[in-house]
Amino acid sequence: MELKTKIHAEDGKQEIVITREFDLPLQLLFKAYVEPEIVEQWMGTKVLKLESKQHGSWQFETSNPQGIVVFRANGTIHEFVPNQKITRTFKMENTPFPVQLEFLEFEQLTESTSKLTIHTVYKSIAFRDQMLALPFAQGLNMAHNRLQEIVNKLK
Amino acid sequence: MNLRRDIFQAIADPTRRTILLLLASQSMTAGAIASNFDTARPTISKHIQILTECELLRQEQKGREISYHFNPNKMKEIAEWLLPFAKMWDDKFNKLEAVMKNYKS
Numbered sequence A: 001m002e003l004k005t006k007i008h009a010e011d012g013k014q015e016i017v018i019t020r021e022f023d024l025p026l027q028l029l030f031k032a033y034v035e036p037e038i039v040e041q042w043m044g045t046k047v048l049k050l051e052s053k054q055h056g057s058w059q060f061e062t063s064n065p066q067g068i069v070v071f072r073a074n075g076t077i078h079e080f081v082p083n084q085k086i087t088r089t090f091k092m093e094n095t096p097f098p099v100q101l102e103f104l105e106f107e108q109l110t111e112s113t114s115k116l117t118i119h120t121v122y123k124s125i126a127f128r129d130q131m132l133a134l135p136f137a138q139g140l141n142m143a144h145n146r147l148q149e150i151v152n153k154l155k
Numbered sequence B: 001m002n003l004r005r006d007i008f009q010a011i012a013d014p015t016r017r018t019i020l021l022l023l024a025s026q027s028m029t030a031g032a033i034a035s036n037f038d039t040a041r042p043t044i045s046k047h048i049q050i051l052t053e054c055e056l057l058r059q060e061q062k063g064r065e066i067s068y069h070f071n072p073n074k075m076k077e078i079a080e081w082l083l084p085f086a087k088m089w090d091d092k093f094n095k096l097e098a099v100m101k102n103y104k105s
Helices: A026-031 A036-043 A125-154 B007-011 B014-024 B030-034 B041-053 B083-101
Strands: A005-008 A015-022 A046-050 A057-063 A069-081 A085-092 A100-108 A114-121 B057-062 B065-070
Touching: A005 B083, A015 A125, A015 B083, A026 A100, A026 A114, A026 B083, A036 A046, A036 B083, A125 B014, A125 B065, A125 B083, B007 B014, B007 B041, B014 B030, B014 B041, B014 B057, B014 B065, B030 B041, B030 B065, B041 B057
Parallel strands: none
Antiparallel strands: A005 A015, A015 A114, A046 A057, A057 A069, A069 A085, A085 A100, A100 A114, B057 B065
16 A cells, blocks of 8 residues: 655665655645644644744643553744745654754645655664664564463463 | 574564564663563573564663664665655554645635
């Protein structure tokens, strides 16, 4: 299956570019990044703070079904130009991963379609590669846990 | 005789996958890794040895101790190692699109 999201991660570079075209007018795509209650819906995370303005800051938190916080991240918004761009930092709390810098660009393609480009810069090539490999490692582990659950039920 | 180690053999085992996940976000000593398992220490050492032979882990001498690091470069040898990252974002963006279509009217 072809993914609509493209990841451009050149070897030996400490940056990546994520692009995605949406079947949405530009204003709606941008709104999805601005309104806390909308962000919560599609990111699947709790928005503790989201000040969508220059020098504003944000903090997101995700809990597992047992109510234990499994992910918390925060950052600062450096540039905020409605329907054009958001420049912000991203730091995963309680992990050794250093802060990363994200340039989000929003473009109109047609009246009803738009494009998002996220250019992320990491502290080093090694940290970038580790970040990219994380969902792979988590996926392996989740598959293993699901298998374990099934096996436990059979016991 | 030492059997040829490959990366697929390394990730085929659930304990070794858990070790990789533990080390994906931080480096640890063999003792610290073993403390996460009920399994006997020599068994965990064997798993660490296999992962190191496959170069999925890198050793670093720190004084008297050896710490183990996850080596994401080696992970790249698995075709489509980047796919779960892309899939994670694609799923989120599909959700975004679906949520915002409700706001259209």
